[in-house]
């Protein structure tokens with residue numbers, strides 16, 4: 348089954364075409380990225396598996412034009428991988444926010460579209476773009492089944508005492524203000540993959556999944572279900588990220604509003620774009636630059652790094668307490684998969700929880716699945732590569748087959 352996976356952002360879209368033969372039997376045919384949608388000149392970077400990247404620069408006024416260009420390339424005689432658009436059996440969309448409507452991935456119909464629309468208020472940058480993608484496919488490939496896979500749905504199993512904020516209840520009723528959590532497809536995927544990899548029974552397990560990348564979130568997964576997660580109403584809560592501040596005393600926000608004469612959008616930009624590793628280090632949002640900076644004596648880079656490790660460690664401690672124990676810690680995402688120093692520093696001092704970390708096994712593990720604890724360690728620590736597009740393609744295949 349040929350599946351087109353689309354991940355539409357506000358001014359960009361990522362795509363992959365996968366030939367799915369089974370949940371774990373698949374091949375990636377092509378992937379690419381359309382950037383600067385709506386700018387004077389847009390950029391489409393397309394790559395057929397096994398070939399060099401091919402780049403087109405031209406005006407791409409909107410998402411429909413972006414998707415049209417992608418579909419043209421996919422069926423192009425020189426750069427394409429398909430004979431015709433009819434070869435695409437289904438399209439899977441990454442959708443940022445499913446609110447309290449969606450506990451799992453669903454086939455797209457008008458009712459689903461109207462619920463995604465209702466969630467636009469909760470994800471004003473992403474959900475409208477996701478809807479544009481769904482509508483564009485409807486127009487360009489009428490009749491092709493579409494599936495929506497939500498970033499939030501895995502976390503819908505959290506109990507109310509974990510997802511409510513202690514503000515007047517009326518705001519939950521009125522605006523649905525609560526913790527939703529994000530990166531759900533990744534947390535679900537790596538928790539299962541880590542269990543398959545180590546032979547653990549997910550239905551009898553207490554796992555903490557650390558998705559650490561430009562955006563980071565940590566999830567407590569008990570018996571295969573998300574019971575708590577660090578991102579909240581928006582993706583700004585949790586550990587310090589590339590440019591997002593993570594947890595902060597709400598009093599700082601009102602204080603800065605007054606002192607710096609900031610309005611809501613100024614505060615939003617400050618907390619989302621100017622904070623995190625970038626804000627503290629005054630050097631970079633990129634973990635590799637921070638590691639290099641700290642290693643060469645940059646004190647602010649070293650501080651940013653320490654804050655990140657400490658923040659992750661605190662979540663691990665609190666989620667172990669919340670679940671009443673711990674069997675496995677999973678590292679994933681760009682930082683979790685590649686940064687051995689982050690994994691080592693986070694796990695340092697966790698012996699009391701039963702972590703017998705193997706520094707030698709950890710060293711040099713990059714972009715591959717590996718066990719990072721010594722034999723007999725009560726808690727197993729693993730690095731596991733994530734693949735959100737594969738989850739979307741799998742869910743799409745399984746829903747369309749039904």
Ligand code: AMP
Pocket residue numbers: 559560561562589632633634635636638680681682685686687713
């Ligand atoms: P993601 O958002 O999952 O793509 O992750 C991006 C983050 O992963 C950036 O902060 C990168 O610096 C970080 N990253 C990627 N490769 C490495 C590496 N080899 N060492 C440390 N951090 C890395």
